[in-house]
Amino acid sequence: KAGVTQTPRYLIKTRGQQVTLSCSPISGHRSVSWYQQTPGQGLQFLFEYFSETQRNKGNFPGRFSGRQFSNSRSEMNVSTLELGDSALYLCASSLSIGHDTGELFFGEGSRLTVL
Amino acid sequence: KQEVTQIPAALSVPEGENLVLNCSFTDSAIYNLQWFRQDPGKGLTSLLLIQSSQREQTSGRLNASLDKSSGRSTLYIAASQPGDSATYLCAVPNYGGSQGNLIFGKGTKLSVKP
Numbered sequence: 108k109a110g111v112t113q114t115p116r117y118l119i120k121t122r123g124q125q126v127t128l129s130c131s132p133i134s135g136h137r138s139v140s141w142y143q144q145t146p147g148q149g150l151q152f153l154f155e156y157f158s159e160t161q162r163n164k165g166n167f168p169g170r171f172s173g174r175q176f177s178n179s180r181s182e183m184n185v186s187t188l189e190l191g192d193s194a195l196y197l198c199a200s201s202l203s204i205g206h207d208t209g210e211l212f213f214g215e216g217s218r219l220t221v222l
Numbered sequence: 223k224q225e226v227t228q229i230p231a232a233l234s235v236p237e238g239e240n241l242v243l244n245c246s247f248t249d250s251a252i253y254n255l256q257w258f259r260q261d262p263g264k265g266l267t268s269l270l271l272i273q274s275s276q277r278e279q280t281s282g283r284l285n286a287s288l289d290k291s292s293g294r295s296t297l298y299i300a301a302s303q304p305g306d307s308a309t310y311l312c313a314v315p316n317y318g319g320s321q322g323n324l325i326f327g328k329g330t331k332l333s334v335k336p
Contacts, residue, residue: 111265113265138320138321138322139322140322140323140324149326149327149328149329150311150313150324150326152316152323152324152325155319155320155322155323157322162320162322163316163319163320163322163323165323195263197265197266199266199322201321201322204320204321204322205320205321206253206254206315206320206321207253207321208320208321209271209321210256210268210271210321211256211268211321211322211324212268213258213265213266213267213268214265215264215265216264216265218263
């Protein structure tokens with residue numbers, strides 16, 4: 108059974124550009140979450156999608172957005188990139204939404220460097 | 223506001239030692255607690271999920287305990303091996319959120335020396 112797949116794994120952008128990251132959840136999983144990981148702040152929750160709807164949102168500016176498709180695949184977009192957006196972006200999936208849905212499974216991440 | 227703390231930030235032990243990693247949280251009203259492992263530059267691997275009604279959860283050489291009243295969880299690793307070297311993170315669901323909305327500690331970086 109394939110795990111959570113994220114593409115691309117590495118990318119370099121310059122300030123002001125935008126970036127789109129993709130995530131395919133584990134087959135059968137309907138909830139997808141996104142996290143940002145930096146050395147200073149650690150892991151921070153960005154947003155969670157279920158049934159093509161954003162269900163929860165973290166404390167990030169509107170430049171960070173996402174969406175989920177009918178096949179549960181998800182994309183996140185960061186517009187007008189800043190140096191501080193350099194981070195490892197992690198996608199995670201779970202069976203459903205709620206507290207009793209079992210474990211959260213993560214992908215390998217997309218490493219974004221902003222120059 | 224829920225906060226998760228892991229102490230120490232780093233730990234170095236010789237191979238074969240039994241060790242304990244600590245995780246504390248400020249709000250005891252948690253539904254569950256999940257332990258993860260992260261290798262350098264990689265994603266997170268789920269190790270154990272303990273429900274709030276459970277006291278312990280075991281998987282191989284790993285044993286996690288949960289004491290909600292004191293706001294603590296421990297991850298016990300028996301007979302440590304160099305392959306256990308990684309950063310270990312604990313996380314709890316954000317209050318009112320779902321399992322996809324976790325609050326993480328900063329992690330404990332474990333180094334097991336041959």
